Amino acid sequence: MHYFSLQSLYVIVNSSDHLKGIPTSSSNIQIDPTTTNILPIVESAHKWFQKDLPSSTDLKQWSADMLDRELHHLSHWSSLDAQGWRDFVNKTIAKLDPPMSRTKNFTFFELGVGVGAVSRQILLNYPHSNGIGVDVVHDTVELARSILPSDRMKLYTVSSIQYSMINDNTIDHIIGPGVICYFPSLMLIADLFKELSRIAKPNASMSFTMIPYDEDGKSSCELVIPTSFWYENSISNLGLREPFFLLSYHAISNNFETLPLDSSNHSKETPTSSSNSQTGSTTTNILPIVESAHKWFQKDLPSSTDLKQWTADMLDRELHHLSHWASFDAQGWRDFVNKTIAKLDPPMSQTKNFTFFELGVGVGAVSRQILLNYPHSNGIGVDVVHDTVELARSILPSDRMKLYTVSSIQYSMINDNTIDHIIGSGVICYFPSLMLIADLFKELSRIAKPNASMCFTVIPYDEDGKSSCELVIPTSFWFENSISNLGLRVTNLQNMSDWNLSHSHHRYFVNLRKEKSG
Secondary structure, eight states: OOOSOSSEEEEEEEESSOOOOOOOOOOSSOOOOOOGGGHHHHHHHHHHHSSSOOOHHHHHTOOHHHHHHHGGGGGTOTTOOHHHHHHHHHHHHTTOSSOOOSSSOEEEEEETOTTSHHHHHHHHHOTTEEEEEEESOHHHHHHHHHHSOTTTEEEEEOSSSOOTTSOTTOEEEEEEETOGGGSSOHHHHHHHHHHHHHHEEEEEEEEEEEEEOSGGGOTTOSOOOOGGGGGSHHHHTTTEEEEEEEEEEETTTTEEEEOOOOOGGGTOOOOOOOOSSOOOOOOGGGHHHHHHHHHHHSTTOOOHHHHHTOOHHHHHHHGGGGGTOTTOOHHHHHHHHHHHHHTOSSOOOSSSOEEEEEETOTTSHHHHHHHHHOTTEEEEEEESOHHHHHHHHHHSOTTTEEEEEOSSSOOTTSOTTOEEEEEEESOGGGSSOHHHHHHHHHHHHHHEEEEEEEEEEEEESSGGGOTTOSOOOOGGGGGSHHHHTTTEEEEEEEESGGGOOTTOTTEEEEEEEEOOOO
């Protein structure tokens, strides 16, 4: 049985700058304080990596040949023989730029050192190398300590991602084979890279392998890490730059293969226009949404004048088609909207006043149905596409629906704790990063009343579900601290395949509720 996933990534980054201003201490004794947000890693790693380990005494008796053949098996790299393991390690570091040197002294850092199988190969192959290794599993670190030379390799059991035993700007190469997918959240990985950037020298190189980019690749891992993560501001703002490689790893052939990935959409800046209503201030990290949305949602739109001439029957039949919900007839569209809001908890009321907020209001097709079905409702809608907002404004009643063109996720026109229900149909997958979605939910939590309910639909959970979207959003995202720490709790999460829609396969919807304060 192959441990390796056929759908994992190999990432190389090069640091041409570094994060400054973080004080550190120099010590050979590991005294890092425990941080609670690292503990899920410890728990997961213990379950998987502490099985069937020999004692340090027994491991010391292994011959060099036994170590070549068997050491890596203790860290569950069980499909590789001695030569296969050497090849894997060589491929892991092959594209480091700058590379490891055979003639000059350098220091490497291994994240998740385990029993020392990777570091041992590097120490054997690079006679001028010295290393530092850390791991959360104490027993594996003790095994590594028993077989790696103490004059060349410093080893630490850690329970945080603050490596205070390492000074600023001292590491030449950083490697992490098959480790970061055991972190419980992308936010924590982003924090990790702040620390790695601190300890890395200018021009240091890094390599991280065996990263699952969809659910099929997870295996024993905790987390899917979309390829787009590596282009987010949380990484690039640390000075981690090209040369940059994303490669696909194939376990059966033990080969890496370059992924056809274009990073250009994650760095472009496009100015946007605002409506005559108040808009949020422009933030550069929202602009890729504007660019993507304009390409997809600004096609073949009528003028506001023409739209005003449509009858109610035409609006029922055709309005949603302008937002690319083209597979629905009038009844199908009503059913879709009803299903979208059906599991809001608390639900929308037929008898009491409430205010809803629609993220990605488009031409107003969803909001129109809500206003028709709930006579005591009032709404606020925002979108990044100016032309669609103007169309929505031409057909929705201005006394019940406020509409804004926005170019940021700061909705300063809305007061704190004023929204009863928040909906977003097929919209958040157009955001360029999970980090930005997490920031969005900070703002949604601000405007939501205590006990407000939320629903977000048509969310792709793998590459097959992306279609025109920018982003795969793993279901695990909704249980991360970045969401739960806002007081938002998942009340329902379901696959949309049984909705029997052409665009619902490989997609899901999620309902959340803002917990009452106090």
